[in-house]
Amino acid sequence: MGTHSKPAQEEADVWAATADYLTGRPAPEIRPGGSGCTELVRLMPGRSVPGRRGKGRVRRTGPGRRSAAQPSANGDQPVSSSEPGRAVSPASPSGDEAGRQAGAGAPAIEVRHLTKNFGGRTAVADVSFRVARGEVFGFLGPNGAGKTTTVRILGTLIAPTSGSVAVAGIPLTRASAAEIRQRISIMPEAPGLYRRLTVTENLEYFARLYGRPRRDARIKEALEVVNLGARANDSCGSLSKGLRQRLALARTLLNDPAVMFLDEPTSGLDPVAAHEVHGLIAALRDSGVTIFLTTHRLDEAERLCDRVAIMNSSLRTIGRPDDLRQALFSRSLAVTTAGPLVRPDQVFTGLPAVRGWRAGDPADGGTAGYTLAVSDPAQAAPGVTRALVAAGADVLSITESRHTLEDVYLELIDDQEGR
DSSP, rough: OOOOHHHHHHHHHHHHHHHHHHHHSOOOOBOOTTTTTTTTTGGTTTTOOTTTTSSSOOOOOOOOOTTTSSOOOOOOOOOOOOOOOOOOOTTTTOSOHHHHHHTTTSEEEEEEEEEEEEEEEEEEEEEEEOTTTTTTEEOOOOTSSSHHHHHHHHHSSSSOEEEEEEETTOOOOOOTTTHHHHTEEESSOOOOOOTTTTEEEEEHHHHHTTTOHHHHHHHHHHHHHOGGGTTTSSSSSSSSSSHHHHHHHHHHHTOOOOOOEETTTTTTTTTOOOOOOOHHHHHHHHOOOOEEEOOHHHHHHHHOSSEEEEEEEEEEEEEEEEHHHHHHHHHHEEESSSSSSSSSSHHHHTTTEEEEEOOOOOOOOGGGEEEEESOOHHHHHHHHHHHHHHTTTOEEEEEEEEOOOOHHHHHHHHHHHHH
């Protein structure tokens, strides 16, 4: 008996978990071959294991054999139904149409008083929020904040200790978990792809697990969306980390999801590739797909997200980035002059909409900076400009100070950790 290599066993574990996740049934056992190559070829159409004639071929669905995507004997609708002719494209309507109609008017995700305990440790504590359909929702927080646990619950991977969850308009129960899984897709930071298979074979494998129609067309279109069409026949193991991220993103498009969970989708990508992914996410949102984005790149979250939630076991805040900035920080103007003002108090005191001022640290080149707390920057700026000119100051710039989402994040996290 050959020794099982670690990569081969990891691929076997991924296959078992994936098949069980998508179909609700245990996966057939995969034994690594004596050469150390996992016999994943027996899962692919028309491929057989060398030296095992007649064995290892994919068993096709025929009369009397029901796949996970076919109606059951009692007339239940298939959980992966999709009308013929639907294309995998960010410009086309996305999500299982039957699922959208069933959950019409309901939020894409609704979480009420969600709590998850692991032994004596509380990973998620009484969290409640809603995500609207077609929204890009950022889920932010430090390591160990409960983000991954929350996503695993929403993705039906683990059960909550208490509270309720609805995803794609479907309340999460043991009975509805398989139906939810057909209407969502999850892209983890680690792609979880089979390196011994080609790009197309990877997508063919996952498309078959989903039971999707028009697999060849969907695979081709998904590869075009992520600009991997030219690498379709290349081995996955030959791809760079960035290209494997793109392939993982193509995989999330195969089942035409209503809700996509993306964990660090631009991890390892160069700026051009990251920009392409940002454009794809925006296009998916415009087509009605809900994006649940987990990222540590706060600039990315600020650029892409309609709203963000900041977690640290409990929900610290939720809202639009602009609203969070205004709630946490006072508005201000940053004034830069060619040299220090002789009597800055006389210049700034009593001006309309100016509540106070402070001098900044001396800058290189002799310039001076002042920060003015204001109630309305648009109302304050003209009066400040006139006062500076009247005082004989050489004004270099007057701009509104803008706090970033990172400022909001650090303010909330530092405040909690400092208690």
